[in-house]
Amino acid sequence: MLHRLPFRAMGCQMLAIVEQDSENAPDTVARVPNWFEGWEQVLSRFRHDSELSILNRTADQFVPVSQAFWEVFQASLQADRSTGGLVTPTVLEAIEIAGYDRPFNELSTGVSYSNSQNVTKLWSEVHPLSMVLCDEISHSICLPPNIRLDFGGIAKGWAAHQTAERLKASGPALMNAGGDIAISGPRQNNEPWLVGISNPFEPEQDLATLHLRSGGVATSGKDRRHWIKGSVLNHHIIDPRTGQPALTDILTATVIAPTVIEAEAAAKSVFLLGSGAGLDWLEADTGLAGVLVLDDGQVIANRRAEEYL
Amino acid sequence: MAPKSKRSWFDVQMAIMTISMASVLGLWNLFAGPDRETALRKAAEAQASQPEPVEAPPTFEPAVVVTTAVPPKPGEKILLGGTEPQTKVIIQNNRGGGGGGGGGGGTVTSTRSS
Numbered sequence: 034m035l036h037r038l039p040f041r042a043m044g045c046q047m048l049a050i051v052e053q054d055s056e057n058a059p060d061t062v063a064r065v066p067n068w069f070e071g072w073e074q075v076l077s078r079f080r081h082d083s084e085l086s087i088l089n090r091t092a093d094q095f096v097p098v099s100q101a102f103w104e105v106f107q108a109s110l111q112a113d114r115s116t117g118g119l120v121t122p123t124v125l126e127a128i129e130i131a132g133y134d135r136p137f138n139e140l141s142t143g144v145s146y147s148n149s150q151n152v153t154k155l156w157s158e159v160h161p162l163s164m165v166l167c168d169e170i171s172h173s174i175c176l177p178p179n180i181r182l183d184f185g186g187i188a189k190g191w192a193a194h195q196t197a198e199r200l201k202a203s204g205p206a207l208m209n210a211g212g213d214i215a216i217s218g219p220r221q222n223n224e225p226w227l228v229g230i231s232n233p234f235e236p237e238q239d240l241a242t243l244h245l246r247s248g249g250v251a252t253s254g255k256d257r258r259h260w261i262k263g264s265v266l267n268h269h270i271i272d273p274r275t276g277q278p279a280l281t282d283i284l285t286a287t288v289i290a291p292t293v294i295e296a297e298a299a300a301k302s303v304f305l306l307g308s309g310a311g312l313d314w315l316e317a318d319t320g321l322a323g324v325l326v327l328d329d330g331q332v333i334a335n336r337r338a339e340e341y342l
Numbered sequence: 343m344a345p346k347s348k349r350s351w352f353d354v355q356m357a358i359m360t361i362s363m364a365s366v367l368g369l370w371n372l373f374a375g376p377d378r379e380t381a382l383r384k385a386a387e388a389q390a391s392q393p394e395p396v397e398a399p400p401t402f403e404p405a406v407v408v409t410t411a412v413p414p415k416p417g418e419k420i421l422l423g424g425t426e427p428q429t430k431v432i433i434q435n436n437r438g439g440g441g442g443g444g445g446g447g448g449t450v451t452s453t454r455s456s
Contacts, residue, residue, distance in 0.1 A: 035450065044456075045456045048451050050450060050451070186456070189456070207450060207451065209451045209452075209453070211456030212452075212453045212454045212455055212456045213453075213456070214451065214453050226450055227448045227449040227450060228449060228450065228451060228452065228453060229449040229451070229452035229453070230452065230453055230454075231452045231453065231454035233454070233455070236454065239449060239452050242448075242449055243453075250453050251453065252453045252454050252455045252456075253455055254454075254455030255455070256454075256455055257454070257455050257456065285454070285455050287453055
């Protein structure tokens with residue numbers, strides 16, 4: 034029997050599912066929102082007293098962080114390495130300059146904008162992450178004055194992964210954190226989980242169904258979190274090569290990977306690269322499968338995606 | 343004597359027909375020939391006046407192959423033949439319609455951008 038618990042956290046709609054026949058199942062799933070509340074208090078850039086906000090306000094000084102923060106930080110470093118710096122935690126300055134400087138539901142036409150030339154200049158020099166220092170023994174991080182961190186989707190992916198790992202002791206579990214989906218393993222009857230890929234043109238419909246036994250799937254796109262800056266439609270995915278919202282022919286990129294954290298990083302990387310280079314990039318990694326929806330409505334996929342469709 | 347006379351008339355008919363056919367062919371060659379030569383000459387002149395063909399730049403196999411000739415049914419996979427390219431179109435989804443039929447049935451949740 035599937036026990037579902039929808040809730041909101043991290044500015045997104047969440048859904049926790051565990052398949053369990055015992056009477057304790059509802060109690061197990063009921064703990065999930067509290068886990069997310071704790072992680073959000075650590076990782077949110079919109080909470081003034083979060084660990085992330087405190088670290089971002091503390092320059093040139095090592096700040097000890099919690100285990101959760103450290104793990105997400107390490108995951109973001111891995112994402113940066115695996116994507117050649119395309120998915121990096123140091124784009125907060127650019128995101129805010131693009132207009133995303135408060136929770137998305139609070140964005141309005143009154144957003145103030147500044148000149149983006151400084152950001153462009155920053156990215157054209159040295160990779161900002163190379164200036165971030167960390168002590169692996171004490172789990173401390175030291176930021177230079179001009180750099181702040183934002184984990185974005187990596188934090189959600191990590192939280193989804195953690196939740197699925199915790200829930201699997203009670204039974205097969207699936208955690209959907211705002212589109213980042215972690216799956217602990219096949220269902221009780223050894224059947225795959227059926228996960229839809231939402232149609233960005235008709236969000237209430239799915240354009241395909243994925244059959245997933247484990248791992249993760251994530252979708253990045255410009256179809257939901259976008260806003261008007263002047264006369265330009267901006268979105269929240271910054272291209273670190275330019276410091277600007279990415280110019281891409283992809284509307285949404287969905288990637289299936291061994292873990293949801295990898296899927297999140299890969300989906301964003303493909304989105305930034307565009308459909309041509311993005312599919313080539315997916316082909317180079319035997320663990321990744323992708324389904325892309327382009328601006329013109331075409332839906333394309335790499336060959337490995339067929340295994341899941 | 344009558345049968346011999348008929349055969350003679352038949353021979354005359356054959357001779358007239360032969361002469362007619364030969365005349366037609368001869369006149370055909372006489373009047374059609376020059377026009378054909380003119381046409382061939384004009385064609386040769388036109389070809390000579392065209393610029394030298396430029397070698398086309400090398401093209402690469404497209405990473406993505408798109409088909410629009412036959413709109414697929416919703417959810418239908420389109421598999422294009424051969425071993426290359428590595429990627430393929432699976433759904434020719436039209437903006438605002440046409441798609442949406444590939445999923446939904448039995449799914450427990452959906453992935454979307456957030």
